[in-house]
Amino acid sequence: MPNPESRLLRVAAARADFLAGGREGAAGVPDLVAASWERSQSAGVDVTQPSTDYDDVDPASLLVRCALPVLHRIEVDAADVPLVIALTDQRARIVQRIDSSAAVGRLLDRVDFAPGYNYAESSMGTNGVGTVFEAGRALAVVGPEHFTDNLQPFACAGAPIIDPVTGRVEGVLDITCLAQTWTPIMHALVKSAAADIGRNLLMDRSQAQQAIFETFVRTAARSAQQAVFAFGGNVFMANPRAQELFDADEQRILRDHSAFLVAHRSRASDDVALPDGRRVHLRGTRIVADTEVAGLVVVAEVATRRSPHATDFAERVLPQVAVATPQTSELAGGLSRPHGTIATGQCPAWQRACAELREQLTDRVPTLVLGESGSGKFSLVVEMFQDVHPTGRAVSVDADELGGQASLDSLLGGDEELTLLIARNIDQAGTAAVENIGQAFTAVRERADHVWFVATLSDSALDSDLPFHALLRHFDAAVTVPPLRTRTADLPHIVASVLREIAPDRGVRISPDAQRVVARYTWPRNVAQLRDALAHALRLRPVGELQAHDLPAYCQTTARRTLTPLETAERDTIVEALRAHDGNRVAASQHLGMSRSSLYRKLEAFGINV
Numbered sequence: 001m002p003n004p005e006s007r008l009l010r011v012a013a014a015r016a017d018f019l020a021g022g023r024e025g026a027a028g029v030p031d032l033v034a035a036s037w038e039r040s041q042s043a044g045v046d047v048t049q050p051s052t053d054y055d056d057v058d059p060a061s062l063l064v065r066c067a068l069p070v071l072h073r074i075e076v077d078a079a080d081v082p083l084v085i086a087l088t089d090q091r092a093r094i095v096q097r098i099d100s101s102a103a104v105g106r107l108l109d110r111v112d113f114a115p116g117y118n119y120a121e122s123s124m125g126t127n128g129v130g131t132v133f134e135a136g137r138a139l140a141v142v143g144p145e146h147f148t149d150n151l152q153p154f155a156c157a158g159a160p161i162i163d164p165v166t167g168r169v170e171g172v173l174d175i176t177c178l179a180q181t182w183t184p185i186m187h188a189l190v191k192s193a194a195a196d197i198g199r200n201l202l203m204d205r206s207q208a209q210q211a212i213f214e215t216f217v218r219t220a221a222r223s224a225q226q227a228v229f230a231f232g233g234n235v236f237m238a239n240p241r242a243q244e245l246f247d248a249d250e251q252r253i254l255r256d257h258s259a260f261l262v263a264h265r266s267r268a269s270d271d272v273a274l275p276d277g278r279r280v281h282l283r284g285t286r287i288v289a290d291t292e293v294a295g296l297v298v299v300a301e302v303a304t305r306r307s308p309h310a311t312d313f314a315e316r317v318l319p320q321v322a323v324a325t326p327q328t329s330e331l332a333g334g335l336s337r338p339h340g341t342i343a344t345g346q347c348p349a350w351q352r353a354c355a356e357l358r359e360q361l362t363d364r365v366p367t368l369v370l371g372e373s374g375s376g377k378f379s380l381v382v383e384m385f386q387d388v389h390p391t392g393r394a395v396s397v398d399a400d401e402l403g404g405q406a407s408l409d410s411l412l413g414g415d416e417e418l419t420l421l422i423a424r425n426i427d428q429a430g431t432a433a434v435e436n437i438g439q440a441f442t443a444v445r446e447r448a449d450h451v452w453f454v455a456t457l458s459d460s461a462l463d464s465d466l467p468f469h470a471l472l473r474h475f476d477a478a479v480t481v482p483p484l485r486t487r488t489a490d491l492p493h494i495v496a497s498v499l500r501e502i503a504p505d506r507g508v509r510i511s512p513d514a515q516r517v518v519a520r521y522t523w524p525r526n527v528a529q530l531r532d533a534l535a536h537a538l539r540l541r542p543v544g545e546l547q548a549h550d551l552p553a554y555c556q557t558t559a560r561r562t563l564t565p566l567e568t569a570e571r572d573t574i575v576e577a578l579r580a581h582d583g584n585r586v587a588a589s590q591h592l593g594m595s596r597s598s599l600y601r602k603l604e605a606f607g608i609n610v
């Protein structure tokens with residue numbers, strides 16, 4: 001085994017050669033370190049006087065809450081070892097630092113390794129925080145492996161903290177000590193501690209109470225004029241309107257009835273009669289934690305006082321139903337792609353959405369499929385339906401086109417045929433369309449149970465007061481499809497599937513660099529946007545291996561706000577210049593005729609990360 005001191009001496013010599021002569025000088029140092037030195041250099045990090053930004057950070061975030069017990073445990077376990085434990089957020093900014101050695105802490109203060117400071121590799125060069133983000137894995141940086149002079153005395157081990165639900169890197173856990181006291185045990189320690197923080201995140205998330213509480217707050221904010229209750233486990237909450245409308249005994253009746261609804265697998269809405277003769281319509285949203293129904297958030301609407309002539313809701317004569325003209329509908333079966341393309345994926349949130357949707361489709365439960373625009377809601381419903389009911393028929397209608405009167409029968413086909421009506425984007429339906437769709441849903445419920453419906457809805461619309469809210473009472477379950485940016489582990493599979501679809505039989509591949517760009521971008525318009533970006537790249541390179549620079553320029557940026565058209569053009573020009581100069585800031589600024597400092601300001605402002 002090589003002597004650690006002679007190894008560090010060799011790395012120190014290689015670093016000096018690298019700084020004097022470039023890549024060749026780094027021969028013999030680990031690839032991970034050499035690649036980071038190169039990135040640091042082309043990012044323009046100043047070896048002798050690196051500078052970093054300071055920003056306010058949230059010391060009470062969910063991440064900090066989940067990490068603190070673990071940080072304190074390391075502090076106790078490592079009481080005899082002179083080290084400092086630090087936690088960063090997902091932007092490489094230090095949010096917590098615990099010093100088990102005051103002396104090491106003082107030395108780290110001198111290099112701005114303190115809460116609020118950014119330790120991204122592009123600011124501070126190779127280090128145990130920023131390089132972890134770049135490499136996407138746990139690593140140690142010891143003494144001369146650091147890029148800048150001021151970090152040479154230290155050794156640090158960093159590990160990414162991965163949220164097990166979203167698969168996203170939420171931050172980095174770092175342990176730093178002096179290089180001479182470094183031991184590889186720190187590497188192992190930081191990895192297992194980061195995994196523990198990830199588990200705490202999962203536990204925090206999976207607390208059903210949390211989910212019930214969040215849904216209650218959201219629903220109550222949206223429906224301030226209506227009574228809202230939340231039930232589940234030991235939780236019972238009621239908004240002020242609910243307290244006003246119902247006394248304690250009436251609340252108990254509603255609570256008992258909701259408990260019945262929680263247990264009832266296919267219904268979340270019902271009517272209840274109160275002792276004073278009032279009838280209350282309960283419209284519930286199930287809260288599902290893992291695969292269990294954990295609770296129910298209920299909006300309670302009081303129907304008029306029961307009069308001798310009043311009829312039960314179910315007895316009312318329903319109007320003739322209209323849905324859509326056959327032209328606006330399409331047979332969803334005709335849209336299918338190779339089976340099993342959509343519903344596969346490793347991301348837990350995606351797997352959960354698939355499992356929940358499968359269950360609801362199997363039980364023929366009217367279900368609302370929520371998610372960001374373009375996240376694949378419709379495609380998932382179609383594929384899952386075909387899987388669960390291979391001989392069934394799916395009919396889709398675009399909600400915004402539903403205005404006129406037409407016969408539901410012409411859409412829903414023969415008497416005994418198993419048929420699913422998919423209403424797409426009900427949030428886009430106007431008042432007239434909402435009325436028609438509502439009538440259609442009521443009529444569908446009344447037909448034999450071989451016909452039922454599912455609707456897709458953009459979850460951002462839930463906070464609006466658009467007309468579609470009147471339709472929510474028709475659904476008994478909701479499934480949320482996660483956005484693409486949280487499905488990092490599934491990206492290679494999705495990219496391959498989109499490429500297969502838009503360029504069949506061409507065998508087009510995507511280079512590792514381009515795949516990295518795809519993984520780093522946030523895809524606000526989800527799979528639909530990824531599809532557009534890959535189509536753009538295919539126009540530039542119709543066959544072979546797609547490269548990072550074939551993708552649209554915006555893919556190498558992190559959108560912080562909506563840019564004006566002028567800013568968009570400026571951003572794209574900067575990205576092109578950086579691409580043309582392999583990311584070298586100095587050469588790009590010369591090419592663009594702007595100073596390096598202006599270029600850096602623009603990179604920050606536009607979130608460019610070429």
Ligand SMILES: Nc1ncnc2c1ncn2[C@@H]1O[C@H](COP(=O)(O)OP(=O)(O)OP(=O)(O)O)[C@@H](O)[C@H]1O
Binds near residue numbers: 342372373380498
């Ligand atoms: N796994 C996948 N593989 C290939 N293409 C996919 C995949 N998932 C979705 N797509 C494609 O992405 C686009 C958006 O999908 P889809 O229409 O199902 O999303 P949506 O969430 O229903 O969108 P919107 O909210 O805009 O109606 C479609 O072109 C679809 O074919």
